[in-house]
Amino acid sequence: MTLMERLYLPEILKGVAITNFHLIRNLGIHVAHSLGFAKAIRAAATMQYPDERKRYPDSFRGSHRLTLREDSSVRCTACFLCATACPAQCIYIEAGESPDPQIEKYPVRYEIDTPRCIYCGLCVEACPCDAIRMDTYVHPRIWGFDRKDFIETKEMLMHRSRVLAEKGRDGNMQEMLAWYREQNEQVFNPERAELKTYTERERPKHFEEPVEVTELAAIDRHHGRDGH
Ligand code: SF4
Ligand code: SF4
Numbered sequence: 001m002t003l004m005e006r007l008y009l010p011e012i013l014k015g016v017a018i019t020n021f022h023l024i025r026n027l028g029i030h031v032a033h034s035l036g037f038a039k040a041i042r043a044a045a046t047m048q049y050p051d052e053r054k055r056y057p058d059s060f061r062g063s064h065r066l067t068l069r070e071d072s073s074v075r076c077t078a079c080f081l082c083a084t085a086c087p088a089q090c091i092y093i094e095a096g097e098s099p100d101p102q103i104e105k106y107p108v109r110y111e112i113d114t115p116r117c118i119y120c121g122l123c124v125e126a127c128p129c130d131a132i133r134m135d136t137y138v139h140p141r142i143w144g145f146d147r148k149d150f151i152e153t154k155e156m157l158m159h160r161s162r163v164l165a166e167k168g169r170d171g172n173m174q175e176m177l178a179w180y181r182e183q184n185e186q187v188f189n190p191e192r193a194e195l196k197t198y199t200e201r202e203r204p205k206h207f208e209e210p211v212e213v214t215e216l217a218a219i220d221r222h223h224g225r226d227g228h
Contacts, residue, residue, distance in 0.1 A: 016183055050177050056137050061121055063138040063172075064112055064152065065160035067131050074158055076131040078105040085126035090116035109156035117146070136160045138172045142180075 004010050022045075029043035045208070047054065053194050067075045080094035096108035119140065123132055136158070163171040 045195075050180070053173070056139075060137060061119055061134045062136045063114075063140060063160070064123070064132055064134055064157055065136050065164065066110065066154065066157040067133060068158060068161050072162075073100075074106060074110075074131070074154065075129060076107050076110060076127075077103060077129060078107040078110075079128065081126045081128060082123035082132055085122045087120065087122060088116045088118050090114070091123060107154055110157065112152045112157070114150045136164060136172045137169045138176055141176075150213055 004039055026043050029038060030157070032038040032041075033043060045196035069075050077098075078093055080093055083089075083091040083093055090113040092109070092111045092113070093107050095105045098104060098106040100106075117140070119134070123136055124134055141150055160172050163175060167174070
């Protein structure tokens with residue numbers, strides 16, 4: 001550190017000067033905007049999320065998806081390597097015999113308990129057949145009023161692969177934000193007084209097959225309630 005930095009006071013004054021500069025500048029631009037001037041100049045550095053969003057970099061590691069075969073069936077062979085590698089133990093798989101004689105098993109049930117997930121990507125690294133990826137450009141789910149809202153099912157994870165193929169890299173995020181808006185509309189619509197809470201809302205429509213998460217299998221597993 002230089003002598004000036006070690007004295008602290010000049011650095012504190014510098015910080016206060018920068019803060020005040022931005023405060024006064026933004027205040028001036030906001031006043032100009034309200035009077036109809038300088039509309040092209042941006043007043044604040046913050047983004048009006050979710051109406052505005054930054055484009056995630058190509059390397060962004062987002063929510064998971066299960067990749068599909070050419071016949072649209074799930075590529076996963078229920079080998080459990082991802083669940084074994086997962087340090088947060090948040091992947092729950094139930095294996096079944098595959099109807100395809102060339103394939104031994106497939107996941108009857110595949111769930112990710114996302115509040116436990118640390119988005120480390122070890123499940124993706126562990127998969128021997130490229131059946132799980134984190135290239136959806138969807139950030140972790142941001143709201144829900146029920147723990148079940150955060151359990152990502154096999155159907156949801158497969159649906160993301162279909163959306164990515166059909167609508168491109170922003171398709172999944174647009175779909176999720178549209179669903180959030182729809183839910184808000186339902187809950188806060190004064191003409192639908194019967195919908196008073198989020199837990200009374202309609203089931204999610206952002207994946208095709210109707211899925212009923214009847215029990216929190218992934219959570220139960222960590223409390224030793226299902227005998228695993
Ligand atoms: S990203 Fe990491 S924590 Fe999340 S499911 Fe995969 S292995 Fe587990
Ligand atoms: S996603 Fe990959 S590692 Fe996980 S069970 Fe399926 S095939 Fe195995």
